[in-house]
Amino acid sequence: MKILKNRGFLFLFLIPFLGLSYYIVFVQTELYKSTSTILIKDLKSPTTPTNMITTLLPNANSNMQDSKLIEKYIYSMEMFNKIDKKFKLKEHYMSRDIDFLQRKYPFSTSADFLNLYKKRVIVNYDVTSNTLDISFLHTNAKMAKEILEFIILEAEKMLNMFNRDSGDKILKFIKNQERNNKEILLSSIEKLLNYQNRHKTIDPSIDIKSKSKIISKLEQEIIQKELKYSKLKQYMNSSTIEIRSIKAEIKTLKDKLNSIKNSLSGISKNELNKNLFEFERLKSDVEFNKERYRQTLIQLDLAMIEATQNSKNFIIITKPTLSDSYSQPDKLKNIITIFMALFMIYGIVSMIYAIIKDHRD
Secondary structure, three states, X not given: OHHHHHHHHHHHHHHHHHHHHHHHHHHOOOEEEEEXXXXXXXXXXXXXXXXXXXXXXXXXXXXXXXXXXXXXXXXXHHHHHHHHHHHOHHHHHOOOOOOOOOOOOOOOOHHHHHHHHXXXXXXXEEOOOOEEEEEEEEOOHHHHHHHHHHHHHHHHHHHHHHHHHHHHHXXXXXXXXXXXXXXXXXXXXXXXXXXHHHXXXXXXXXXXXXXXXXXXXXXXXXXXXXXXXXXXXXXXXXXXXXXXXXXXXXXXXXXXXXXXXXHHHOOOOOOHHHHHHHHHHHHHHHHHHHHHHHHHHHHHHHHHHHHHOOOEEEEEEEOOOOOOOXXXXXXXXXXXXXXXXXXXXXXXXXXXXXXHHHHHO
């Protein structure tokens, strides 16, 4: 029984503990961490908030979305391939700089390399400050700092490229709108010109004002002629030349007055009122299309500016650090954890063995 106990202690606790402790102290890869904190600033955000909510939280949603997008990209195969191309990351992961348990081999798949890379890069978003904490672990402290700088640079390029692509699509749409609105404006101007040429008028409203003045003068002249006719008729014969002349003048003036009034009221063939309505409609179409085209040009200028500038700027709160000591593994903590785990396993197995032995006895 004593021999069994010694063997159990030896194989269940002592040998595993010494082996794992040796691996942790002398074999396990020591990793140096470089850390940086960045803030994504939207250069296109409005300087004057439109309501109280945007005053309190001007860019929170945008920053969170951008930060999560950056996090996805940093963990992606595309980013890993860019780092590998510049820093030979796959070659490093297969080198003896990495211990045999974590090292990758020629038969390892792309997913295996990506998974190891994901363990080496850490991205955390801080909701309170809207900042992004990015860290990278490497066996060489200087290399960890250089790779982290490269990651931040490429992430900023990607985010701005994404925004430029979106801006290009918007720009293309607005350019099509500008062409369409210009054609509509030119068409409405052409219709107005054709109307003016067809009716030989610049503006029917001017004709109406002119004819209104003529009507007023004709009415005054008719009244004067009628007064004169009434006076002459009191002492002259109606068959006299002067009486008949005035009477003919009054009739001519009234005919002229009725003709002008008919043209204004729409009874005549010209129907000036109808023409005025048509003219005003064509004129309002031109003004509306002109304003719409002007607004389109403004939007086009803004879209062209946004499509050519970096709208997202990475403000580096803390630059990538250069560590003077390794960050992982925490050897003392790991050894204590292994000691407790193995001792617990040994205790449980010993207890089970004692129960079985007592049950047999």
